[in-house]
Amino acid sequence: MKLRKEALLDLLWPRVCGVCEAPIGEPGRLAVCAACEGRLEWVEPPFCARCGAGRKGRACLECEGKEILFAGATALGRYEGKFRETVLRLKFRGARHLAEELGRRLAARIERKFDCVTPVPMSLLKSLVRGYNAAELLAERVARHSGNPFRAGLLRKVRRTRPQADLPVAERLVNPRGAYRSRPVRGVVLLVDDVLTTGATANACAEALRAAGAAEVHLAVAAR
Numbered sequence: 001m002k003l004r005k006e007a008l009l010d011l012l013w014p015r016v017c018g019v020c021e022a023p024i025g026e027p028g029r030l031a032v033c034a035a036c037e038g039r040l041e042w043v044e045p046p047f048c049a050r051c052g053a054g055r056k057g058r059a060c061l062e063c064e065g066k067e068i069l070f071a072g073a074t075a076l077g078r079y080e081g082k083f084r085e086t087v088l089r090l091k092f093r094g095a096r097h098l099a100e101e102l103g104r105r106l107a108a109r110i111e112r113k114f115d116c117v118t119p120v121p122m123s124l125l126k127s128l129v130r131g132y133n134a135a136e137l138l139a140e141r142v143a144r145h146s147g148n149p150f151r152a153g154l155l156r157k158v159r160r161t162r163p164q165a166d167l168p169v170a171e172r173l174v175n176p177r178g179a180y181r182s183r184p185v186r187g188v189v190l191l192v193d194d195v196l197t198t199g200a201t202a203n204a205c206a207e208a209l210r211a212a213g214a215a216e217v218h219l220a221v222a223a224r
Contacts, residue, residue: 017032019039039082040083041077041078042076049072051068052072052196067203069202069203070191070219071216072218073220074221075221076106077224078224079195079197086098087222090137091194099140103145104141106221107143108145114148114190115185116154117189117190118151118155118189119136119139119140121135121136123157135193139152143190154183155183155205155208155209156180156182176204180205182211182212185209185213188215190219191209192221193220193221193222194223205217
């Protein structure tokens with residue numbers, strides 16, 4: 001019955017690639033065509049367990065010497081080229097269906113169980129303007145595909161901050177500090193966001209979760 005339903009949906013609304021928007025004919029392929037699969041900037045192993053970057057030597061040049069308050073990180077792709085464009089379509093341009101593809105693939109890289117999965121929150125104003133939180137869409141899919149409990153609304157933003165993209169690196173590092181609060185929580189939490197850049201937002205959220213009772217906070221992001 002499910003197969004018939006999917007075939008009917010494909011006939012009425014043919015699946016298109018989330019990157020190039022070409023029709024996708026392969027059964028079971030969700031949102032990336034075979035041509036784009038090899039052109040996307042995936043983070044390739046070996047991975048740095050601390051920040052999620054692809055590591056070429058013993059030391060990770062991405063996070064060495066940096067303050068990281070989360071216990072480890074997993075990333076799916078590099079925030080550049082076609083992968084960056086794909087994440088931006090999800091984040092700003094209403095391509096919500098991409099959350100399923102990215103969330104499924106990100107979940108496949110997560111090798112342990114968590115007490116809950118929760119997203120980095122957005123301010124109320126941003127939520128009203130965009131209509132959705134890409135991190136929350138991703139977190140729900142990651143939780144479902146990895147078999148971990150999803151907990152929405154665990155974190156909230158309590159202080160307005162300037163957009164990180166508008167700031168120099170030095171200001172980005174301090175801009176989100178103290179901007180988040182968490183409801184009481186226990187155990188090991190998987191925090192999900194769409195993009196990791198300086199790590200300042202993830203650090204601020206991890207600090208809030210730990211202050212609320214989390215034993216550990218791990219991070220999963222679509223791009224870094």
